Amino acid sequence: MRECGGCTMCCKLLGIAELEKPAGRWCPHCVPGRACKIYEDRPSECRTFHCLWILRESFGPEWRPDRCKFVVYGSPDKAALVVNVDVTAPDAWRKNPFYDAFKRWAAEAAADKTHLVVMVGDKATVILPDRDVPLGLVGPGDRIVSKMVTEGGRQRVEPRVERAEA
Numbered sequence: 001m002r003e004c005g006g007c008t009m010c011c012k013l014l015g016i017a018e019l020e021k022p023a024g025r026w027c028p029h030c031v032p033g034r035a036c037k038i039y040e041d042r043p044s045e046c047r048t049f050h051c052l053w054i055l056r057e058s059f060g061p062e063w064r065p066d067r068c069k070f071v072v073y074g075s076p077d078k079a080a081l082v083v084n085v086d087v088t089a090p091d092a093w094r095k096n097p098f099y100d101a102f103k104r105w106a107a108e109a110a111a112d113k114t115h116l117v118v119m120v121g122d123k124a125t126v127i128l129p130d131r132d133v134p135l136g137l138v139g140p141g142d143r144i145v146s147k148m149v150t151e152g153g154r155q156r157v158e159p160r161v162e163r164a165e166a
Contacts, residue, residue: 009065018043
């Protein structure tokens with residue numbers, strides 16, 4: 001398994017409940033591009049997190065989050081592959097080789113009845129093999145769900161946001 005090295009993108013893009021750190025802001029314990037100041041005592045959320053660049057040796061250097069400007073990881077409930085994009089580079093996920101890979105992964109996700117979700121801040125887009133579906137704001141506790149819709153004799157996946165109960 002790889003090491004993060006100087007990549008600290010997850011320290012910015014991901015929320016850390018134990019530290020009450022919101023997503024999209026640098027962790028106060030992070031020295032961007034260097035390391036974590038509380039590495040030995042970091043929360044379990046941080047200890048157990050591994051992005052796909054760390055886990056997949058086959059990913060080239062262009063997939064390193066601080067270079068591509070997004071972090072790719074599996075959702076805790078295994079319902080989605082998440083691409084969490086830095087809001088300072090909102091279209092980074094649309095560039096190749098990334099977008100072509102996401103389209104391939106979307107086909108695999110559809111076969112497994114899961115989603116490939118791109119998050120730019122709190123706005124979600126579901127990538128499907130045949131199209132990208134912007135869903136807009138997704139708040140804490142909201143879920144992305146899909147149903148099959150038949151139109152003109154053809155079935156297609158229709159994702160939507162299921163809002164958390166207030």
